[in-house]
Amino acid sequence: MNTQITLTGIIVFIERNVYLRFLLVAIVAFIIVSIGSLIELYIERKFWARIMSRYGPTEVGKFGTLQLIADAVKFLVKEDFSPAAADKTIYNLVPVFSVTVSFASLLAIPFDYTVASLFPSSLHPLTFVASNFDPSLLVAFGFFALEPLIVLFGGWAAGGKYTLIGGFRSAAQLISYEIPLVLSFLSVVVLAQSLNLFQIIQTQAHSWPFAVLAFPAFITFTVALLAELERTPFDLTEADTELVSGWNTEYGGTKFLLVYLSEYIRAFAGSAILVSLFLGGWLGPAPIPPLIWLFLKTIIVFTVLVWIRAAYPRVRIDQMLALGWRILIPVSAVWLILTPFVAHVAMMHGALA
Amino acid sequence: MAFVENIAILMFLFLGGALGFAAEFIPRLFTKPRPTPEKLAPFESGEDPVGTARIRFRIQYYIYAVAFVAFDIVVALAIPWAVGWGYVYWTPIILLLAVMLAVVGYYSAKGDLEWI
Numbered sequence: 239m240n241t242q243i244t245l246t247g248i249i250v251f252i253e254r255n256v257y258l259r260f261l262l263v264a265i266v267a268f269i270i271v272s273i274g275s276l277i278e279l280y281i282e283r284k285f286w287a288r289i290m291s292r293y294g295p296t297e298v299g300k301f302g303t304l305q306l307i308a309d310a311v312k313f314l315v316k317e318d319f320s321p322a323a324a325d326k327t328i329y330n331l332v333p334v335f336s337v338t339v340s341f342a343s344l345l346a347i348p349f350d351y352t353v354a355s356l357f358p359s360s361l362h363p364l365t366f367v368a369s370n371f372d373p374s375l376l377v378a379f380g381f382f383a384l385e386p387l388i389v390l391f392g393g394w395a396a397g398g399k400y401t402l403i404g405g406f407r408s409a410a411q412l413i414s415y416e417i418p419l420v421l422s423f424l425s426v427v428v429l430a431q432s433l434n435l436f437q438i439i440q441t442q443a444h445s446w447p448f449a450v451l452a453f454p455a456f457i458t459f460t461v462a463l464l465a466e467l468e469r470t471p472f473d474l475t476e477a478d479t480e481l482v483s484g485w486n487t488e489y490g491g492t493k494f495l496l497v498y499l500s501e502y503i504r505a506f507a508g509s510a511i512l513v514s515l516f517l518g519g520w521l522g523p524a525p526i527p528p529l530i531w532l533f534l535k536t537i538i539v540f541t542v543l544v545w546i547r548a549a550y551p552r553v554r555i556d557q558m559l560a561l562g563w564r565i566l567i568p569v570s571a572v573w574l575i576l577t578p579f580v581a582h583v584a585m586m587h588g589a590l591a
Numbered sequence: 592m593a594f595v596e597n598i599a600i601l602m603f604l605f606l607g608g609a610l611g612f613a614a615e616f617i618p619r620l621f622t623k624p625r626p627t628p629e630k631l632a633p634f635e636s637g638e639d640p641v642g643t644a645r646i647r648f649r650i651q652y653y654i655y656a657v658a659f660v661a662f663d664i665v666v667a668l669a670i671p672w673a674v675g676w677g678y679v680y681w682t683p684i685i686l687l688l689a690v691m692l693a694v695v696g697y698y699s700a701k702g703d704l705e706w707i
Contacts, residue, residue: 261602334612337607399635403648420669420670421669424673482634560704575685
C-alpha cells in the first residue's frame with residue numbers, strides 16, 4: 239500500500255473537491271490581499287510623507303518597515319469595550335461584516351488565474367479558477383456597493399454624534415458616486431460585450447487598452463472610485479478637523495483594526511478592478527509572470543491615489559455633490575451612448591477585436 | 592452562472608467572516624475589560640456629552656437617497672443593453688438615460704441639489 243503523501247497528491251485531492259478547491263482560491267486571494275494591504279499602508283505612510291518633506295516612520299525596523307507590525311500588535315492587545323450608548327450587537331458585528339464584504343469583492347479579480355498560470359503542471363487554470371464566470375463584475379460590484387449600509391449601521395449603532403453625522407455623510411457620498419461609477423464601467427462592458435472581468439481582460443489582449451478607447455469613462459471612473467474609496471479629495475466622511483474620524487470614531491482595538499483593514503482591502507480591490515477594466519489586467523509586454531503584472535499595476539494605481547491625496551485639498555460637501563450629480567453623471571451617461579459608435583469605428587480600424 | 596460559482600462566493604464569504612470573527616473575538620479572551628463611565632461615554636472632543644446621539648439630521652440626505660433609488664433603477668436597466676447592444680433596439684435605453692439627464696437638469700435648476 240502506497241501511503242506516500244506528495245504535494246501533487248494533495249493538489250489533486252484538493253482539485254477533486256469543489257469546496258476545498260474554492261477555499262484554496264479564497265486563501266490565495268487572502269494572502270495576496272494581505273501582502274497588498276501591507277504594501278499599501280507602507281506606501282501611504284512613506285510616500286505621502288516624502289511628498290510632504292517628512293520622513294514618515296523611521297524608528298521601528300529598517301526604514302520603518304516593522305511599524306505596521308508594531309501597530310497591529312498594539313491594536314490586538316488593547317482593551318475591548320463598547321460605548322454605553324451603543325447598540326452593542328450591531329456595533330460589534332459591523333467590523334466583521336465590513337471586512338467580509340470587502341474581501342468578497344475580491345472574488346471577481348483574476349488573481350487565482352494568474353497564480354494558477356505560475357504552476358501550469360500542477361494547477362489547471364480552468365478548474366482552479368473561480369473568477370471566470372459570467373456576471374463576475376456585477377457580483378464584485380454588488381459586494382463593493384454594500385458599503386453604504388455598513389457605514390450607516392456603524393455610524394448609527396456607535397451612539398455618538400460625530401459617528402452619526404459621519405455615517406450620513408458617507409452614505410450620501412457613496413450613493414451619489416455609485417451611479418457614475420456604474421455608468422463608466424458600462425462603457426467598458428459595451429466595448430468588451432461581456433460582464434465577465436476575465437473576458438474583459440482577454441479582449442484587451444487583442445485591442446488597445448480600454449483606457450484609450452474609453453478615455454472619458456476612464457477619467458469619470460477614476461474620480462468616482464476615489465469618492466467610493468473615501469480618499470482625499472473626497473474624504474469629507476473622515477474630515478479629521480470636523481468629524482474626528484467619521485463613522486468609525488467610536489471603534490477601538492481590534493474592531494478599529496478590522497475597519498481599517500477593510501478600508502485598505504477595498505482600496506486594493508478598487509485599484510485592481512480599475513486595472514482590470516481599463517489597463518489590461520495581467521497583460522504586459524515583458525516576459526514577467528501575469529501575477530506580478532497585475533499586482534504591480536494595482537500597487538501603481540494605488541500609489542497614484544496616494545499622490546492625489548498628497549497633492550489636493552479636501553473639497554467641500556456641496557462641491558463634492560455638485561461634481562457627482564452635475565458633471566460626472568451627465569458625462570458618463572452621454573459617453574455610454576456614444577461608446578457603441580466608438581466600438582464600431584475601432585473594430586473597422588482593428589483597434590478592437 | 593453555474594452552481595459552482597455560488598460555492599466560490601460562499602467560500603469567500605466564509606473565509607472573510609471567519610477571519611474577521613476570529614480577529615475580533617479571540618483577543619477578547621486575553622484582555623480584561625475595566626469599564627469606567629468616562630471610558631464608555633461617546634467622544635465629544637473631551638467635553639461631557641450633551642444629550643443623546645439620536646439628533647435631528649438634514650432632510651437633504653433623504654432627497655439624495657430618493658434621487659439615487661430612482662436613477663439606480665435606470666442604470667440597472669442599462670446593464671443588459673450594455674452587454675447585448677448589437678442585438679437589441681437602442682431607443683428605450685436612450686430615452687431612459689435622456690429622461691434621467693432631464694430629471695437631473697430639472698433637479699439642478701430647481702435648486703434641490705444645492706447643499707444649503
